[in-house]
């Protein structure tokens with residue numbers, strides 16, 4: 089098996105070099121200090137040295153340093169994300185060290201203590217509370233009258249730091265800004281420039297959804313994401329806890345939901361224990377105690393947790409646990425297939441009571457105002473085909489299946505309202521008429537949100553083409569698995585939650601927005617984090633910062649500092665957008681190539697080597713396409729100053745590599761439903777990641793140079809076809825097999841001449857792969873080669889791992 093080339097979880101500490109420096113009087117001036125800060129990987133001493141250089145640089149650039157640089161004191165970069173509403177710089181600074189006392193005025197003790205704890209947890213000072221002090225960090229809760237306000241004021245002066253707010257949550261948001269100001273540098277003192285910040289959010293709903301149903305995220309990992317969310321000033325955690333592939337919350341009245349509904353047997357090698365040959369189930373759920381712990385942990389960060397129990401669709405795991413809840417007279421297994429499953433809850437009164445009971449327990453567990461009832465992707469075939477459901481619909485006065493869903497949702501809404509809760513549903517709940525006070529989560533684009541706002545419903549925007557973070561950021565081979573519809577960082581940053589079509593009155597219904605991270609393809613917590621960060625930082629700024637202050641270049645310049653904070657928090661983040669990309673245009677006949685380097689954000693400086701060594705800040709800076717003599721080994725990295733922004737990219741350019749394409753270098757012949765998928769084995773250890781169009785797995789080797797080519801070698805893996813496609817099943821295509829186990833075919837173009845073909849074995853080898861070599865007819869010039877495997881793609885299908893053109897022996 090090919091390792092999945094996961095990038096190192098952490099990259100060296102990174103510092104923002106775009107530093108606001110003092111002007112006389114108020115106001116900001118930005119000075120770009122790129123290129124001057126040497127910071128070495130995870131060495132506190134080196135970090136100190138680097139920060140002191142930064143300090144000197146600031147002094148040098150401002151012309152009139154407000155203080156004498158002291159190399160033992162780090163300097164806060166002021167790179168705040170999300171950017172505050174107002175930040176004014178003043179003369180002077182305040183140095184915070186381990187002896188700086190913390191004072192809490194009014195009822196500010198709770199927030200002051202949390203601030204102290206979080207600062208210490210992230211490897212900074214262990215500060216102590218004091219009753220009085222000459223200079224201190226002071227938290228002031230001015231009044232508790234305005235509970236809803238999240239605004240705060242933060243002042244730094246040579247006499248100390250003061251964070252003031254009218255509510256605990258506002259004070260906490262201010263504490264998070266202060267945390268950002270204090271965590272730059274090592275664990276020694278830090279100088280914060282004198283400043284005045286006035287800040288408050290643009291939107292009340294600043295959310296992130298995590299899907300624990302498809303892949304379970306352990307409690308500690310959820311907490312780590314909550315820490316990072318708090319630090320970004322998010323305030324809603326939407327927890328997707330139930331789906332076809334798993335029920336993940338303990339329900340005391342109906343324990344089988346979690347114990348049976350929480351277990352699935354993955355298809356393929358992942359579901360077989362190689363030691364025993366027995367089925368290996370993927371089982372997990374959160375106990376009620378764990379749920380309470382997470383709700384408490386989130387509340388301490390002023391984040392409300394909204395659970396989602398998805399009805400009437402995405403119900404297969406629940407029906408697997410209690411078949412009497414289903415429409416069919418059969419007990420399904422918990423689904424091991426992604427996509428759209430057809431299992432619905434039935435509409436018996438006993439099922440309504442069951443659902444009420446489950447929602448009651450959820451309301452006991454989740455004290456927040458909002459409860460999400462799903463409502464998405466409930467294909468109605470089972471209801472349509474069931475005489476009993478049709479009879480019940482008549483009894484209940486539902487004219488069609490949409491009206492039936494609306495009746496069910498309305499009933500649940502009434503149940504939630506008895507305890508003062510507000511129903512939230514995906515935009516499909518508009519179809520049969522949504523309850524007047526329901527909140528609509530617009531995911532199929534923004535149209536549902538527009539319609540709902542016009543109708544007077546509150547709306548949370550979460551359009552899949554902008555804010556689904558399981559969509560990939562770039563086409564890098566180092567992306568985590570996911571959906572290769574690209575949502576790059578800038579697309580998130582440019583997102584505007586208020587649709588232009590709405591009047592000011594209608595726009596008041598847009599509560600905010602949230603990013604959703606579906607986890608079908610995100611098997612590990614680290615991948616979930618890399619999908620979230622740093623795109624969540626971009627969304628945080630969209631949701632907090634006024635439009636007028638949004639500044640993409642400023643955000644990019646602050647981002648490296650944010651990466652250092654992720655490192656402190658222990659969360660992984662994606663560096664793919666910063667990776668150096670190497671494009672090669674080779675002339676094999678002359679033994680030369682032109683290599684062009686870039687990165688997707690066009691950020692920083694790309695440096696490269698041609699001697700096999702790792703690029704560093706002194707390596708040659710890329711300025712124009714490189715003329716290369718083969719063979720060569722090119723390594724490149726984007727740097728900001730001395731900081732590598734991502735692990736280096738390595739490309740060997742020789743005759744062999746020019747004739748070889750790995751899966752990620754091949755195009756798809758069709759544009760059906762491409763997915764970046766993880767192999768099903770080995771059981772333990774890293775698994776290969778392949779891109780395949782699951783509607784028609786077929787790969788294109790563009791412009792293959794066939795001069796002198798005699799054979800073609802292919803390495804292929806095999807995966808279980810683990811998708812339910814509901815109405816899209818008709819799009820699933822394959823070419824018929826001509827022999828018992830099908831063939832591997834090579835065509836000249838997708839429908840061109842069959843150039844080579846080879847029968848496939850019944851099974852892959854022990855390592856899960858096959859290696860084939862095929863004779864190629866003599867051809868000259870360049871030709872698109874179409875590569876595919878014949879035969880039904882269910883229950884398993886082959887995928888091209890690598891393909892290589894083999895020349896005639898010289």
Ligand code: ACM
Nearest residue numbers: 464465514531552
């Ligand atoms: C969804 O993505 N099905 C809400």
